[in-house]
Amino acid sequence: MPWGRISGSLNTPKVEVAIDMGNPFLNRTVDGFLKIGVVGASKVAAEETYHCIKGGNVSKAKVKDALGKMCKEGFYWGTVAGVYVGMEYGMERIRGRRDWKNAMLGGAMTGALISAASNNARDKVIVDAISGAAVATAAEFLNYIT
Amino acid sequence: MPWGRISGSLNTPKVEVAIDMGNPFLNRTVDGFLKIGVVGASKVAAEETYHCIKGGNVSKAKVKDALGKMCKEGFYWGTVAGVYVGMEYGMERIRGRRDWKNAMLGGAMTGALISAASNNARDKVIVDAISGAAVATAAEFLNYIT
Numbered sequence: 001m002p003w004g005r006i007s008g009s010l011n012t013p014k015v016e017v018a019i020d021m022g023n024p025f026l027n028r029t030v031d032g033f034l035k036i037g038v039v040g041a042s043k044v045a046a047e048e049t050y051h052c053i054k055g056g057n058v059s060k061a062k063v064k065d066a067l068g069k070m071c072k073e074g075f076y077w078g079t080v081a082g083v084y085v086g087m088e089y090g091m092e093r094i095r096g097r098r099d100w101k102n103a104m105l106g107g108a109m110t111g112a113l114i115s116a117a118s119n120n121a122r123d124k125v126i127v128d129a130i131s132g133a134a135v136a137t138a139a140e141f142l143n144y145i146t
Numbered sequence: 147m148p149w150g151r152i153s154g155s156l157n158t159p160k161v162e163v164a165i166d167m168g169n170p171f172l173n174r175t176v177d178g179f180l181k182i183g184v185v186g187a188s189k190v191a192a193e194e195t196y197h198c199i200k201g202g203n204v205s206k207a208k209v210k211d212a213l214g215k216m217c218k219e220g221f222y223w224g225t226v227a228g229v230y231v232g233m234e235y236g237m238e239r240i241r242g243r244r245d246w247k248n249a250m251l252g253g254a255m256t257g258a259l260i261s262a263a264s265n266n267a268r269d270k271v272i273v274d275a276i277s278g279a280a281v282a283t284a285a286e287f288l289n290y291i292t
Contacts, residue, residue: 028291035287043280047273054269081284085291123200127193134189139285141181142227 025089032085037078041070084110084136100140107136171235178231183224187216230256230282246286253282 021027048066052058088106092098111132115125167173194212198204234252238244257278261271 032288032291035291036284039280039284039287043276046276046280050272050276077284081288085288126196130189130192130196134185134192138182138185138223138227139288141185142178142231142285143289 040077186223
């Protein structure tokens with residue numbers, strides 16, 4: 001049959017860097033760090049590209065600035081994700097169950113930890129823990145819906 | 147065997163308000179709105195409770211203020227979630243596949259829509275769309291890891 005179909009496919013950037021640390025806890029943390037770090041860096045890349053297109057001029061300094069931002073935000077997102085994934089896994093092991101309460105507790109611990117690491121006041125740390133718990137719970141619930 | 151075990155269980159607040167709108171698209175949207183709206187309201191409730199405990203005094207005006215905030219934030223979170231769930235479901239129907247690209251596209255549409263609805267400038271709408279896409283993609287990836 002000479003009538004072929006034209007099939008277009010958008011190649012998706014696959015992030016498949018598996019690093020085995022010999023420990024499921026560490027594996028997940030590193031995995032989360034890498035995957036979500038790439039997402040964070042991509043977000044900055046997309047934003048900076050938009051700004052460059054809009055501004056119309058691409059200078060060397062701007063690209064350098066964008067790269068610096070990518071590294072910084074990618075690292076930040078990666079850290080948050082790594083800590084969260086590790087915490088959630090830890091909660092699962094401690095509680096012996098998988099449900100949304102793991103996400104809530106993991107989110108709260110992550111929020112508190114990241115906030116404390118950024119030298120925030122005690123008040124801010126607790127509010128961040130609450131926010132982290134809420135965001136993680138919401139993300140978990142969204143999964144059940146879709 | 148007279149030796150029973152003491153089993154404690156924390157009763158979790160279950161949000162089981164199923165409203166059938168007769169359409170899977172609407173059902174999901176309403177479901178997302180209700181579930182995540184409750185999470186948003188709970189976040190404010192927890193925050194306000196912390197502030198009250200810390201401040202030491204609970205006045206009528208404060209409780210009223212907290213309730214107002216709960217409604218407002220609950221509504222906001224609910225709207226974002228409802229739009230996102232609807233968008234993701236729509237993407238799934240259009241693309242005929244379930245993968246992280248649905249989350250990315252749904253997140254971008256949601257970010258743009260919510261931002262445009264808040265009367266933001268065109269620039270802000272696009273940047274919000276990028277952020278929405280990144281956050282949704284990250285949330286989707288986190289699922290695969292854990």
